[in-house]
Amino acid sequence: MTGIKKMTEYKIEKTKDKLIINFYYNYNQLVLPSFISLIILIMLIYAMQFLVFNSTNIVYLVILFLIISYISFNSYFEWKKNKLNEFELLEENLYINRELFLPKYQVKNIFIEYCTNSYESGWTIYLENFLGNKKHIIKKQLTEKDANEIANIISEFLKIKVQKNN
Numbered sequence: 001m002t003g004i005k006k007m008t009e010y011k012i013e014k015t016k017d018k019l020i021i022n023f024y025y026n027y028n029q030l031v032l033p034s035f036i037s038l039i040i041l042i043m044l045i046y047a048m049q050f051l052v053f054n055s056t057n058i059v060y061l062v063i064l065f066l067i068i069s070y071i072s073f074n075s076y077f078e079w080k081k082n083k084l085n086e087f088e089l090l091e092e093n094l095y096i097n098r099e100l101f102l103p104k105y106q107v108k109n110i111f112i113e114y115c116t117n118s119y120e121s122g123w124t125i126y127l128e129n130f131l132g133n134k135k136h137i138i139k140k141q142l143t144e145k146d147a148n149e150i151a152n153i154i155s156e157f158l159k160i161k162v163q164k165n166n
């Protein structure tokens with residue numbers, strides 16, 4: 001199964017005891033942010049030639065450049081963090097990416113939630129346990145259709161319900 005969004009495509013592989021969700025990144029999305037960051041960097045270097053800067057101002061400019069770069073490449077950083085989710089059931093324990101997450105009976109729900117802020121918007125899927133103190137984000141910045149499809153597949157695999165928060 002594949003889903004397409006401006007940012008990602010994904011592939012889901014399912015067996016009896018294992019579910020792998022692999023997200024792919026559309027590198028064409030990096031062209032514009034790279035171009036903008038390069039122009040800003042050139043402008044900063046050009047401005048440094050004509051203006052007198054003390055060390056504090058240079059630090060501020062570097063921080064400004066880093067913030068602009070983070071905002072520009074945020075979708076790439078999010079993909080890098082959550083590009084692969086491997087769920088495995090072994091002896092009634094749920095392993096995520098080959099690390100023990102929780103015993104399966106402690107996983108409460110799969111949540112789908114719409115998140116919006118200055119840097120990212122879209123649907124987020126995450127797992128939560130009964131105590132609410134351990135959470136695993138599966139993916140951010142999805143379309144509603146993709147989020148529902150992925151959550152339902154995980155729900156069938158783990159035999160738990162999906163809860164949608166708005």
